[in-house]
Amino acid sequence: MTRTVYVNGEYLPETEAKVSIFDRGFLMADGVYEVTSVLDGKLIDFDGHAVRLQRSLDELEMQSPISKEDLLEVHRELVRLNGVEEGMIYLQITRGAPDDRDFVFPDPETTAPTIVLFTQNKPGLADNPAAKKGMKVISIEDIRWGRRDIKTVQLLYPSMGKMMAKKAGADDAWMIQDGFVTEGTSNNAYIVKGNKIITRAKSNDILHGITRAAVLRFAEEAQMEVEERNFTIDEAREADEAFITSASTFVMPVVEIDGAKLGDGVPGRVAPRLREIYLDESRKAAI
The missing domain is CATH 3.20.10.10 (D-amino Acid Aminotransferase, subunit A, domain 2)
Structure with missing residues (x-):
């Protein structure tokens, strides 16, 4: 089954999701991520992951493209759309995609961060042999x-x-x-x-x-x-x-x-x- 993913404010089939070749996550590994577990269709330790995400962004002087409240709703919607009972949600935020490759950070006023989320369905996660x-x-x-x-x-x-x-x-x-x-x-x-x-x-x-x-x-x-x-x-x-x-x-x-x-x-x-x-x-x- 094709998953629904989240890219920069849109829910899309994974086959239609795209990120620029100039994205700094691709070119510079200039990005952060979090992985939140799902058990019984619910999120485990979401608050802790959200707090650590913000800390990682702050340490890299990177802006967050989404509020904690909206991020929670995106997580829940992806769980619902993909029917995840046990599994994970992967979240990645990068410094975005400027017009060209450069070592210098792009101006945050003109280059918005990139945000991507997708699910991984893993039945039996809690009862792992x-x-x-x-x-x-x-x-x-x-x-x-x-x-x-x-x-x-x-x-x-x-x-x-x-x-x-x-x-x-x-x-x-x-x-x-x-x-x-x-x-x-x-x-x-x-x-x-x-x-x-x-x-x-x-x-x-x-x-x-x-x-x-x-x-x-x-x-x-x-x-x-x-x-x-x-x-x-x-x-x-x-x-x-x-x-x-x-x-x-x-x-x-x-x-x-x-x-x-x-x-x-x-x-x-x-x-x-x-x-x-x-x-x-x-x-x-x-x-």
Whole structure:
């Protein structure tokens, strides 16, 4: 079925959607994005994604072409038009399409931002079988630019990291900087030692995950101990458990790092419980 997408104020069949070849998102990766999950036909953590979107725009001195209220209505309309019960909505805003290619930012008075949204229908997202068996990761050097807290469309290296993992027979890669884990290619990374959940603290080095914030809040409400600090890849390999969080995976156990099994090589106690809590609480708060 042909999807209906949203481009610069219009709902269009995906086959008719067009963006200029001079768009700076295409030429310069000059854009930001967000991905919001849909469960039971409702939006998960929309407010958090909207706030982070505005932060990313502000950090790049980019104007928003749409209000938060209108953005919510676009999300809901796309869910309705495409009949999405479980899946994601991808949103991208770029600095727009000036008359020609130039490194200098175009005048915002004459060049409007480009905004694009589309849905991805993913039945079974909440009941993903991978959550029951866990995933395998490898470690790779983190060579991305220094502002990973801005959710930009500069995704070439994360894409390469996923391909490195695939070639190694793994599911994803954790990136390493100065011996410490920063994050996964498209997710935040955690280890569990004893009863303590350990994850890198927020900074310019990692994306400030919306799912991360919710999961850490739920963990503390469930009387789980959380420590935000750097941890090494060697420490990760010796952990009792590990997991990732993201809008598309929620909470996903990690059972192997660089070929070393964690614990018994199957999901432990903490990650599955956090996934259960996250899904339950998120469904209650969905809009």
